[in-house]
Amino acid sequence: MKKFVRAPMQRSARGVPPRKQFEGLRATELYCPICKASMPVRERLLLVLPEGDKYEYLCVRCGTSLGDKIVKEAPKPALII
16 A cells, blocks of 8 residues: 655745745536536625625526635735825
8 A cells, every 4th residue: 555645845946935826716616505416606796805805606507605705906016105
């Protein structure tokens, strides 16, 4: 039986961590308990909050809310006059 060992986080030659592989994820299908199947979802802007925008995932067939996520905005640079 093989044992799998998690490799340590790889660093570049300068000691800087590697770049991010992605910025964010977007769900295309989620399990709907009403339809009892994995269904395509529609993403709807629910709230605009100080920490970011809150989106809700809705089932395309029945309209049930299947989840939500908060997309955090990048910090705005300070304007020096």
